[in-house]
Each structure stands twice: as structure tokens, then as C-alpha cells.
Amino acid sequence: MSNNAIAVEIREVSKRYGYLQALKSVSLNIDSGDFMAFSGHNGAGKTTLLRIIATHISPTSGSVRIFGKDAFKDGGEIRRNIGLVTHDSFLYDELTVRENLRFYAKMFGVKEEAFLDTIEFLGMNRWYNVQVKNLSHGLRKRADIVRALLHDPGLILLDEPFSGLDINTCDLLVSYFKSQQGKTLLISSHSLEWTGKICDKGIMLERGKLMGEIDI
Numbered sequence: 001m002s003n004n005a006i007a008v009e010i011r012e013v014s015k016r017y018g019y020l021q022a023l024k025s026v027s028l029n030i031d032s033g034d035f036m037a038f039s040g041h042n043g044a045g046k047t048t049l050l051r052i053i054a055t056h057i058s059p060t061s062g063s064v065r066i067f068g069k070d071a072f073k074d075g076g077e078i079r080r081n082i083g084l085v086t087h088d089s090f091l092y093d094e095l096t097v098r099e100n101l102r103f104y105a106k107m108f109g110v111k112e113e114a115f116l117d118t119i120e121f122l123g124m125n126r127w128y129n130v131q132v133k134n135l136s137h138g139l140r141k142r143a144d145i146v147r148a149l150l151h152d153p154g155l156i157l158l159d160e161p162f163s164g165l166d167i168n169t170c171d172l173l174v175s176y177f178k179s180q181q182g183k184t185l186l187i188s189s190h191s192l193e194w195t196g197k198i199c200d201k202g203i204m205l206e207r208g209k210l211m212g213e214i215d216i
Contacts, residue, residue, distance in 0.1 A: 005032040007067060008053055008186075009064070009065040010026055010064050012027055013027070023048055023049060023052075023208045024209045025209075035201065036200075039203070039205070040190065040205035041206070044205040045205045045207070046189070046190070047159055050159050050188045053155075055071050055078060083149045083155070085156075089132075090147060091147060094132075101146060105150055105151075118145075118149065119146060122146060122173075123172065124142055141173075142172075145173070149180075154184060160188060160190070162189070162193075162194045177198050199216050201213065202216045
């Protein structure tokens, strides 16, 4: 999937929370078009690394460049080309799925027609006008994925996207993410059961240190 252009360049990135060293001098290049998994046990540093790439938190030291730009000096511009799905939903409970997506689409200058195919692909038509608070965990996750990708970002970041989902929903998400050829996709997960069906590369993190590439 690589076209040899570097999508994410991480250089000597460390992150400390008080006495806790969450990341220790991590350096990594991720080519544009790569589908890569960040693997490791809980507390290995996967989520911290993903949140730094998302520009949600700053490293204690080191640098990050995304599509050739400084991730923190040009953060506003970079975030417009990132789609992020985390444990926490960014959807508003009292709004319907449609109202939520229209709200985020307006922020990015996107028309509703642009993401109707994704709604259909993920089987959300039936729940399009349902309040988010009435959705199951799996349906809410699907709606959050539409929210994250409605502006057609070049970099997709997923933090434990399969956690708590039934097998049918996991299969559906695998099919959807595999259809995102040409994008750069990073998945943080402690298990390769599902991520291995999507990603063609993987790295192992252990106690904040990059241990090297792993077979997917």
C-alpha cells in the first residue's frame, strides 16, 4: 500500500506524566498508504502515541511531522486531514445521528450527500433519525466512524475500534476499513485478532518503548 511518501514522521518522541514515562524516545516513519497496527499490552504506550499523532496531546520531547508539516505548529491545518475514533464518542446524546453528522459536516464544509454512501455501507439508514442515546454500543460506534471520516481525511486513527463489539459488527468494520485504500490507517489494539485482517504492518510497544516490527 505504500507509495514511498512519508505520512507520519516521529523522531525521538517521549511523553511523561509526572513520574510515569509513557513513551521513551520513539522514532518511526509511516508511509502514505500504510495500514499499520500498534500492538502491546495495556499501558504499553499505544494510546499515548496515537493521541500525539492526532495532535490531542503534545510530547514531552521529540517531534512529529504529518504529511510534511509540523504536527503542533500547524495543528489546526493538520487536524482537518485526520479522522479519529477513540473509546470516547464525540456524538451528542440528545441529537439524532443525522443531526450530529450535519453538525460536524458543517464544521468541515461537507454536504450531507458526501457521506450517505458510508451511512448505507455501515447499515445506519434505519437509525439515521434516532437519538444517539438510544443506540447500542455497536451502532454508536458505527455512527462515530461516519463522523470521523465524513470529511474524507487522509489519515485515519483508530483506538481499540473493535472493543465490546459483536462479531457481525467487527466483520462489517473490517470490510469498511479495507475499502479505504489510498488512505493511511493506524490502529491501536492489544489484540491482532481483528486488526490483523486489516493491517499489513505492525509494531510492538512495551513499557513506552518501540520494540520493533511484528508479523501481521
